[in-house]
Amino acid sequence: MLNSWIQPTRRGLALMLASLALLGLPSALASEESADAFVRRVTTETLDLVKNDKSLRNGDVTKIMQLVDNKLMPHVNFRRMTALATGPAWRSATPEQQKRLQEEFKTLLIRTYSGALSQVSDQTVFVKPLRAGQDDKNTVVNTEVRGKGDPIQLDYRLEKTPGQGAGWLIYDLNVLGIWLISSYNDQFKKEISAGGIDGLINSLAERNKANASGASARKG
């Protein structure tokens, strides 16, 4: 009687192990990466890429766009970033407007903050221990960029996305104590109350055009 009970269990166990092997145990474990391990991996990879590529540090915009699109965007919930920066007006925007907003916002951020990449030389990233008791949808990872001079505070706000990609997505960034989304929410609010979503899109497009011509004027 005992035999007949053990046999099915053993078979069940074998089936379970087989299916785990098929799923690929390593990748299943990878999606359980903690938030701070994720940040450490992504930032170190990106920093190493920039350190080894002179054209990136010299401000080659096409290459920077490529780096951002290939290495960083997969780890960013940019739609959520844009939506949060836009505020309640996002819900009443058409899909076309939402798409344009994301494009212009992305261009603005890349053009202005890619200048920071030219300052990269021998910096390292130090990831601080994760604070306890954080919400999976709102986890903050604190890091410091250390190099010559004072360390620079750089924090990330993440949401857990179990089963998707690396398991975490970034949706806000904090440099020197200043959160990106909060700053841009302030900027966008004014434009929206003055000219609606279209007014905001136009202002962003104008700023991007001005920056582009400013950059080419400086180079020329």
Added chain:
Amino acid sequence: MSAARRVGLAALALGCALLQGCATPTGVAADPRDPWEGMNRKVYAFNDALDVAVVRPVAQAYVEVLPSFVRTGVRNFVGNLVDVWSVVNAGLQFKGQAAAEGFMRVAVNSTFGLYGLLDIATEAGIPRPREDFGQTLGHWGMGPGPYVVLPLFGPSTLRDSLALPVDMQASPARFFSGSDEKTAVTVLRVTDLRAGLLTAGDALKAASLDPYSFLRDAWLQKRENEVYDGNPPQRFDYRDPDSP
């Protein structure tokens, strides 16, 4: 009265005088943290004009003319004097570890670091506590009050403006006698600070749709971050806007 102190008092007096009758924009765009926005924008425009005309060119020349090791020496020297004041404020906030670290920094840099010219403490890994009197007041419960743009000094809050005379008493210029030397140290400190912010200043104009409000938001966030030592309360609503 030292030149620096006179400037500080003049700035406060000017600020109070301008407070009379400056309209704040009404409507949905008004920011509750900035009830004096009308006046602040005017002072910001004044500071910006002064910066473009004088401060920035001087800072650029400073960077172009002086070799980097000299500029590093200046920064370290001034930084050492600032560290002394940080130790005092850390003590006033009962932050024992920060006070001890600051004290170690000053001790190491003043002796082995040749009176502060070399920043040995940072290389040895001793962190720099940045505490000023405004943060001390904030730590003990004084809220920031309205956003204020001071002539020359730039973005501030009412609390930090009140703390300014105290901070200026302890400024690096105090360690020198003779008003010429005091002025020279202050000018050097401002120039060094501005030189360090050259790229940031350009980024502000490029990254924002309205530089005034961008600077305001960045400043207020940064100050709160400093008062709470890197862990301020969350103020922004991060709920997913796509969900109903």
